[in-house]
Amino acid sequence: MKSALHKVLHPIAGRPMLLHLLASVSELAPERQVVVVGAGRDQVEKAVAGTGAVIAVQDRQLGTGHAVAQAHDALAGFAGDVLILYGDVPLVGAGTMRAMLDRLNRGDEPRAVVLGFRPDDAAAYGRIIADGQGIIAKMVEYKDASEAERAVTLCNSGLMAVRSTDLFVLLDQIGNNNAAGEYYLPDIVMLPGGTSAVIETEAWEVAGVNSRIELASVEAQWQARRRTEAMREGVTLIAPETVFFSHDTVLGRDVVVEPNVVFGPGVRIADDVTIHAFSHLEGATIASGAAIGPYARLRPGADIGPRAKVGNFVEIKKATLGEGAKANHLSYIGDASVGAGANIGAGTITCNYDGYFKYRTEIGAGAFIGSNSALVAPASIGAGAIVAAGSVVTKPVEADALCLVRPEQVGKPGWAAAFRARMMARKAKGNDK
Incomplete structure (x- = not known):
């Protein structure tokens, strides 16, 4: 953004992006809200004051999985469902969030529910390979994807719903053996011993802001x-x-x-x-x-x-x-x-x-x-x-x-004509002082 202002605090329609997201979250009446932040903590902490959100700090930026792991202490003792959202993806609505939670609790107990979308230009988004029922066979980052996988149009928004009882256990199992050397949150989907599902939304709702x-x-x-x-x-x-x-x-x-x-x-x-x-x-x-x-x-x-x-x-x-x-x-x-x-x-x-x-x-x-x-x-x-x-x-x-607060009007007949004649005479003599 090339700005002294934290990225997630840049406004859309007069409201910081992060507060757009938290406003939608509030419609779900969440028990806890955790905002994970790296640099710029003071700005973010001030912005979320009064929203009920608490701050967790990611001192080192080691990937999205590592970022989510920083919420561990703030979620201690929490036994509900966890929505993982991104402050620079501000337009996700409460209805879509509910749909993610509903799919998580449908009965087949997916390990995680991922929010997917199909953009006009898939560009460098991570890809999701899934069957007709939305069960995910593979998720892969673009830089790690094969040509065939890059041809898939279903993309990963990064947003996810996971049960709190599963989340941190799964995060402990992922590694950083990838092109960026980071701990990817999507890697929890591909861990052995369970299945995950994807639901789709429109591309505009998960549009991200990086510039x-x-x-x-x-x-x-x-x-x-x-x-x-x-x-x-x-x-x-x-x-x-x-x-x-x-x-x-x-x-x-x-x-x-x-x-x-x-x-x-x-x-x-x-x-x-x-x-x-x-x-x-x-x-x-x-x-x-x-x-x-x-x-x-x-x-x-x-x-x-x-x-x-x-x-x-x-x-x-x-x-x-x-x-x-x-x-x-x-x-x-x-x-x-x-x-x-x-x-x-x-x-x-x-x-x-x-x-x-x-x-x-x-x-x-x-x-x-x-x-x-x-x-x-x-x-x-x-x-x-x-x-x-x-x-x-x-x-x-x-x-x-x-x-009535003004001086009495005074009229002097002929004064203007005499004034003009006097000035013209002075000008004709070359005396303009």
């Missing part, structure tokens, strides 16, 4: 599936390929999303909402009937009420807009509460930061804030009040009052 190119490819696959899911659930995407979702984006029915919209983490959108083009939303909640954009930015804490409107080049941060409130043009509303039916004129800003602390602005229901106004927080605008255009408000404004 930023592959990271982009997996992101693209995730986004494509999420767009399809959204449209199936009643969302209109005008140009689906230009819309990007986060892992936790929630969309209601009859939502319309125009081109080039980006959803960051933490966005929840109710029914009948329109998100116009080129908008960016993160940590925002939008109620039914609201309209956002185009070119709007909703930052964390933005709470947009029913039928409210946030227009072009408007930024909302940690602020609520009440029902039917409008901020249609070129405004910044931060650390604020805007009452129902209030109107925020073009160019209005809430001056919420003094360089050290943030302060709130309260705008009452039905208030009208004229264009190009600056509301210096802490500020309070009463319900129904009108703030005249160009005002700099530094004191509370009473309900239904007019607030």
Whole structure:
């Protein structure tokens, strides 16, 4: 990855790859979760805090079998089934994990269940040779495979289900007599005295990430599936390929999303909402009937009420807009509460930061804030009040009052014409100082 960030912490749809995997695992209600890590332990340990996972350290990288063996102490006394997953294979779903466990416990008691797939290009994947019932005759790494074995299209994802009572006994029996001199986890399948089975899944679900190119490819696959899911659930995407979702984006029915919209983490959108083009939303909640954009930015804490409107080049941060409130043009509303039916004129800003602390602005229901106004927080605008255009408000404004904060307009007839004549005369004399 050529990165200071641990590989498994690079994000897909705004969530680290490892946390995608652990989120799917959590649907199985596991008794224990063990994350085996080599370098970068501190990063991984911090990332999994609160997930229930514990860390096991692989000091030397001696292969996948050796890595799994490092979980021995963390699984002491555990008598259930073990799923072996990979942090850089993030899209494996809970349904596939359940299918692996179900096959392990079907009744014929396979030693292990391996997850296989058939990619368009088998490339250098390890191969699985199995019969029509999925019983494995041989598993072999690509570098150790014959030409005939390399011609097989069923590939090994590396994911496996094994009973805990078998796992570490089997790991103790494998050696490292192979081209890489490593202890391969798949070698437990070929040990004498038992059989193993394979089940298959689609290639996209076991796509691995070993470079930023592959990271982009997996992101693209995730986004494509999420767009399809959204449209199936009643969302209109005008140009689906230009819309990007986060892992936790929630969309209601009859939502319309125009081109080039980006959803960051933490966005929840109710029914009948329109998100116009080129908008960016993160940590925002939008109620039914609201309209956002185009070119709007909703930052964390933005709470947009029913039928409210946030227009072009408007930024909302940690602020609520009440029902039917409008901020249609070129405004910044931060650390604020805007009452129902209030109107925020073009160019209005809430001056919420003094360089050290943030302060709130309260705008009452039905208030009208004229264009190009600056509301210096802490500020309070009463319900129904009108703030005249160009005002700099530094004191509370009473309900239904007019607030006018600007110099009296002075007109000097003929002054501009006289000024131009004087300047042209100076220029003609070559005196431009």
